[in-house]
Amino acid sequence: MEFGLSQEQIMLQDMTNKYLAEQVSLERVRKVVSSEISDEEIWQELTELGIPGLMIPEANGGVGLGALDAAVIAECLAYHVTPSAFLSSAVMAPVALIAAGKDELLAAIAAGEQRVGIAFGETIGARREAGIAVIGSVLSGKCLFVLDSQADHYLIADKDKNLYLVAASAQGLQRNNLTTVDKTRTTCELVLDQVEAEVISNDPAVYTRSLDLGRVMQAADTLGAAQSMLDQSVVYAKQREQFNRVIASFQAVKHMCADMVANLEPCRSLVWYAAHAMDQVPEEARLMACHTKAHLSEVGKAVAKTATEVHGGMGFTDLVGLHYWFKRIGANRQLLGSPELLRNEAAKIQGFV
Amino acid sequence: MDLSFGIEYTNFREEVKGFIDQHQDKQPSATTESMTAIEWQKLLIDNGYHSRTIPKEYGGFGAEPDIIKSRIIAEEFSRARINTGLGGQGISMLVPVLLEMGSEEQKQQFIRSTIGGEMVWCQGYSEPGAGSDLASLTTKAELDGDEWVINGQKIWTSTAQLADWIFCLVRTEPEASKHQGISFLLFDMKTQGIEVRPLVDMTGSANFNEVFFTDVRVPKDQIVGKRGQGWQVANAILGHERGSLAPPEAAKSRLEGVIRLMQSETIGGEKVIDNPVFRDRLMSIQGRVLAMQFNDMRLFSARINKGQSAGMAGIIVKLMGTELRHELEALAIDAMGEIGLSYEDNPYIRGEGSWQYLYMYFLGLIIGGGTSQIQKNIISERGLGMPKEPKVDAK
Numbered sequence: 250m251e252f253g254l255s256q257e258q259i260m261l262q263d264m265t266n267k268y269l270a271e272q273v274s275l276e277r278v279r280k281v282v283s284s285e286i287s288d289e290e291i292w293q294e295l296t297e298l299g300i301p302g303l304m305i306p307e308a309n310g311g312v313g314l315g316a317l318d319a320a321v322i323a324e325c326l327a328y329h330v331t332p333s334a335f336l337s338s339a340v341m342a343p344v345a346l347i348a349a350g351k352d353e354l355l356a357a358i359a360a361g362e363q364r365v366g367i368a369f370g371e372t373i374g375a376r377r378e379a380g381i382a383v384i385g386s387v388l389s390g391k392c393l394f395v396l397d398s399q400a401d402h403y404l405i406a407d408k409d410k411n412l413y414l415v416a417a418s419a420q421g422l423q424r425n426n427l428t429t430v431d432k433t434r435t436t437c438e439l440v441l442d443q444v445e446a447e448v449i450s451n452d453p454a455v456y457t458r459s460l461d462l463g464r465v466m467q468a469a470d471t472l473g474a475a476q477s478m479l480d481q482s483v484v485y486a487k488q489r490e491q492f493n494r495v496i497a498s499f500q501a502v503k504h505m506c507a508d509m510v511a512n513l514e515p516c517r518s519l520v521w522y523a524a525h526a527m528d529q530v531p532e533e534a535r536l537m538a539c540h541t542k543a544h545l546s547e548v549g550k551a552v553a554k555t556a557t558e559v560h561g562g563m564g565f566t567d568l569v570g571l572h573y574w575f576k577r578i579g580a581n582r583q584l585l586g587s588p589e590l591l592r593n594e595a596a597k598i599q600g601f602v
Numbered sequence: 603m604d605l606s607f608g609i610e611y612t613n614f615r616e617e618v619k620g621f622i623d624q625h626q627d628k629q630p631s632a633t634t635e636s637m638t639a640i641e642w643q644k645l646l647i648d649n650g651y652h653s654r655t656i657p658k659e660y661g662g663f664g665a666e667p668d669i670i671k672s673r674i675i676a677e678e679f680s681r682a683r684i685n686t687g688l689g690g691q692g693i694s695m696l697v698p699v700l701l702e703m704g705s706e707e708q709k710q711q712f713i714r715s716t717i718g719g720e721m722v723w724c725q726g727y728s729e730p731g732a733g734s735d736l737a738s739l740t741t742k743a744e745l746d747g748d749e750w751v752i753n754g755q756k757i758w759t760s761t762a763q764l765a766d767w768i769f770c771l772v773r774t775e776p777e778a779s780k781h782q783g784i785s786f787l788l789f790d791m792k793t794q795g796i797e798v799r800p801l802v803d804m805t806g807s808a809n810f811n812e813v814f815f816t817d818v819r820v821p822k823d824q825i826v827g828k829r830g831q832g833w834q835v836a837n838a839i840l841g842h843e844r845g846s847l848a849p850p851e852a853a854k855s856r857l858e859g860v861i862r863l864m865q866s867e868t869i870g871g872e873k874v875i876d877n878p879v880f881r882d883r884l885m886s887i888q889g890r891v892l893a894m895q896f897n898d899m900r901l902f903s904a905r906i907n908k909g910q911s912a913g914m915a916g917i918i919v920k921l922m923g924t925e926l927r928h929e930l931e932a933l934a935i936d937a938m939g940e941i942g943l944s945y946e947d948n949p950y951i952r953g954e955g956s957w958q959y960l961y962m963y964f965l966g967l968i969i970g971g972g973t974s975q976i977q978k979n980i981i982s983e984r985g986l987g988m989p990k991e992p993k994v995d996a997k
């Protein structure tokens with residue numbers, strides 16, 4: 250029995266962290282945010298590490314790794330607030346395509362040549378401005394907060410959890426960038442006017458697998474972002490002096506940091522198990538995905554606030570850039586289901602509703 | 603990630619289940635024809651389900667330490683909600699310390715009767731002037747011939763009113779520094795000069811006491827470790843205590859209780875579990891219980907796999923586990939509304955009053971065994987390497 254990361258996974262983690270620390274500095278993140286460079290540039294570099302093809306079978310040009318490996322990567326990416334299409338292109342889309350037995354696009358995704366965005370809003374707390382109608386395989390309507398505004402294709406879910414693939418360049422499709430607080434990853438709206446789509450799946454299980462995995466990845470992303478904020482806080486507190494002492498010697502500051510650790514450390518085990526369940530304990534996968542994302546969202550929110558406070562005024566400035574992590578955690582909280590929604594789903598899964 | 607235990611353990615689990623099936627009717631209970639707590643304890647030890655790794659010569663089962671088997675026993679007993687045998691400070695804290703640091707005579711003399719339930723212990727550490735700052739304790743013991751002569755006062759001493767013996771921290775080297783002048787003594791609570799005054803706690807029962815010592819004479823050799831080493835001995839036990847105060851298995855089974863409660867209680871004709879606000883709180887607590895369960899699995903894994911690190915998973919358990927239980931019990935009370943206030947002889951009481959009782963009891967555990975604030979000091983200093991408070995000179 251061994252609960253935790255394997256030697257290989259620890260190596261993968263170290264290697265990825267090392268690479269991101271060198272290649273994806275905060276300065277570079279700022280350039281992506283201000284559109285000086287495109288996130289595609291970073292995506293191409295991640296292709297060298299095999300990240301887009303992480304979960305794609307080797308036969309299709311990928312690395313063929315599992316959900317726990319992907320969670321490790323998600324955590325690393327968020328630790329460095331890396332702008333990337335990881336969630337949609339490397340996890341949710343390939344997993345749905347694989348489950349649906351549609352492997353045509355997989356090789357191009359693994360090679361970093363094609364990106365696939367995710368439009369699942371229709372089935373997860375759709376808002377009043379949204380809604381799509383389907384006639385045969387022709388889609389009309391509007392999807393909001395679609396993951397990745399630079400993708401080449403979009404995987405769209407309708408109300409009945411059927412999945413469709415449309416090309417970004419398809420006739421009748423208009424794509425508008427939607428600015429959110431989190432500028433390290435992009436979202437957009439898709440306005441569809443009788444767009445001819447490819448039917449990918451009519452099996453709700455395909456949709457569910459992709460969604461569950463997406464939720465676990467977001468939980469892992471929040472774990473990485475929160476861990477980074479905690480680490481930055483401890484470093485800062487040991488340097489910054491007030492009243493002739495480092496602020497790390499003030500008990501109020503120590504207890505803020507202890508609170509962050511105490512809440513965050515069990516999250517790590519929760520994320521590991523949820524990811525493990527995705528591949529190995531299918532009967533628990535949905536419940537674990539809901540609980541893990543909901544719990545990480547709550548802990549992440551608290552850590553994001555506390556870490557900012559530990560930095561004083563600096564924490565509030567753009568200068569230190571702590572806000573990039575703060576906003577990333579905030580975005581993870583809402584996308585693919587807010588905690589209230591997820592807890593309601595967790596109750597449904599257990600037959601309490 | 604590999605969560606299987608292997609075939610040897612599958613068989614062992616079956617064995618444990620078999621034992622439970624065969625004997626569960628005999629477990630001690632107030633209502634049915636059953637064994638006494640002491641008879642049940644003996645049955646458990648004889649079968650290796652209590653004191654499993656304690657050597658046979660000291661009254662234990664004498665098995666090789668196997669953390670996986672111990673866990674399987676705990677899991678199966680918890681799942682079947684079976685009495686796991688006797689606990690208390692003697693069994694959970696003193697016995698491990700005697701095994702580690704006691705003399706051969708002490709092991710022979712105390713372990714068998716302690717695990718058998720014939721000898722009940724209390725822990726005499728805290729004093730009116732020494733709580734969180736335990737090392738400032740002043741109860742003194744002076745050597746007079748072959749005996750220690752003890753004078754002073756302890757407080758918050760749980761079960762002292764029932765205890766046969768006490769393990770006690772006393773100052774034996776007044777010249778030495780705070781932490782170097784303490785010794786760890788064992789003595790009979792019937793010794794002349796000991797007075798026990800029960801203190802009623804917020805639950806309404808008198809679970810802890812004040813204990814006064816006036817010229818209490820104790821044989822010189824009833825010391826564990828050397829003179830002045832008592833602090834180290836005590837810290838070894840505190841480690842045992844903290845980890846075990848709020849096990850996640852118990853939280854899980856209490857959570858199942860809250861679920862049953864919310865499924866059966868109604869507000870204005872509506873089941874509590876059908877109320878979305880309560881359901882949300884329930885799910886939120888469930889998420890936290892799950893996090894602690896897997897945190898525990900990580901700790902367990904690091905114990906059986908050399909070289910695996912559990913990070914800070916261990917250092918946070920006392921803080922998070924006790925706070926979680928306090929809130930879990932609170933949810934059950936809120937779910938019942940005014941019914942949740944019922945206590946003692948109230949005919950509308952649910953769960954024999956355990957929700958209110960444990961809600962308060964866990965506040966006691968948040969304070970006892972190192973308060974939550976002290977836990978945060980430990981986490982930030984030992985876990986994160988943040989500086990200690992600047993020292994203030996003694997008055």
Ligand SMILES: Cc1cc2nc3c(=O)[nH]c(=O)nc-3n(C[C@H](O)[C@H](O)[C@H](O)COP(=O)(O)OP(=O)(O)OC[C@H]3O[C@@H](n4cnc5c(N)ncnc54)[C@H](O)[C@@H]3O)c2cc1C
Nearest residue numbers: 725726727728733734758759760966969970971972973975
């Ligand atoms: C139910 C229960 C059972 C107990 N059983 C036993 C027993 O069997 N044997 C025994 O010896 N003792 C026992 N105790 C005593 C227990 O260990 C002490 O109560 C505990 O260590 C706190 O000490 P205190 O009560 O003197 O509080 P204090 O130390 O006076 O603390 C009061 C407040 O000050 C805070 N505080 C103190 N120091 C610091 C600091 N450095 N930094 C931040 N905050 C600080 C505390 O967190 C707390 O909030 C028991 C206590 C309880 C509640």
